[in-house]
Amino acid sequence: MTSIRVHRLRKSFGKLLAVDDLSFTVPEGTITAFLGPNGAGKTTTLRMLLGLVRPTSGEAVLGGVPYHELDRPLERVGAVLEATSFHPGLTAATHLEAVRIAAGLPAARVARVLEQVGLEAAAHRRVGGFSLGMRQRLALATALLGEPDTLILDEPANGLDPAGMRWLRGFLRAYAHEGHTVLISTHVLAEVEQIADHVVIIAAGRLRWSGPLAGAGLEDLYLEVAG
Template sequence: MSAISVTHLGKSFGGVRAVDDLSFTVERGTLTAFIGPNGAGKTTTLRMILGLVTPTEGGAAIGGGPYRDLERPVSTVGAVLEATAFHPGLSARTHLEALRLAAGLEPGRVEHVLEQVDLTASAGRKVGGFSLGMRQRLALASALLGDPEILILDEPANGLDPEGMRWLRGFLRAYTHQGRTVLVSTHVLAEIQQIADHAIVLRAGRLAWQGPLSPETDLEELYMEVTA
């Protein structure tokens, strides 16, 4: 069974067709790059997979069923769709502790995820003073609290410096080496090519290309060809 499956998915906002008859699968244990120009429908698709937006047509499933039917959603899928949804007056640790309590997770999870994203030294600082890169790390820590099998990430490299990019690349590769699954939307093609197993390319809300990536694949060239 695929980790994520999208079947004839469509979404219209008024007269705007954001996603149009889109179908693809993300297999377990893979890192899949989800790419396309701005406005191609990537974020809308991710939101429909997570049940945050209702499709006009078709459907999306995580582990064979819709997100709303997951018995333990935080342990099945973690998501980062934006890195700004934090109360600026809370510390990183307090923010994560509130999420942990709401989800009924073990107390040790907060310190564990802070260490995973290299934020332990800044955990007592108020989030309002965080850089965008630090907010990205905190958003990822929030997604990791439930120790999920699947990660869905929308532009997780936004705001990261070169060192942060290298860290993220290593983290995601190690995550899939554990047999877990990552679907990541990104514009940083040179970085994602180094670690992705597969790619899904959208153009104007439709599937432009999908398939495995080999060391010989020039992802930027492929991207330009299928989105032209």
């Protein structure tokens, strides 16, 4: 199991302090919702967790080490930060095959993840013709290639229709039920209330609240600390 821990994390971009002395942990085997208004520092925090942005100070670790020190990271952590970074001329299967080969994963994984996200029928369609919802599914398929025990997802419901959101909710519940860990950044409170076990709320780069969802009074709490 790959635990997630953020400790006294700080990130400045020039004079802009995006993340300010932020600390929290994500309980293993749960779905943790990472909430905050636009500009709160959520995406910057996730990018530091995934080694895409270097912290000014503090640490963001997975399984006790920074992402870049993980052995075979795709088999430990799957991530979706945006669903638009695909070459439009590639098919879904070709995109996944390229990632699979680069990571040294078994050939059977491509068909498996296409099935998991419901894209079997679109496997040989060019990504340039995909809707945003289909791109979200392909991004999730990419994150699942290594059969990771942890998923980190930034606004994964963007572009999904109601049926797609129900599918995502069911998928993530089943994934967590198997003992995996999910950290999901979102602004859709109604979805959080239906899926999350634990909630972390930040505003202006600082932790405002962290705890179990049960009994949290999420909407009032969110408006109080992040409004």
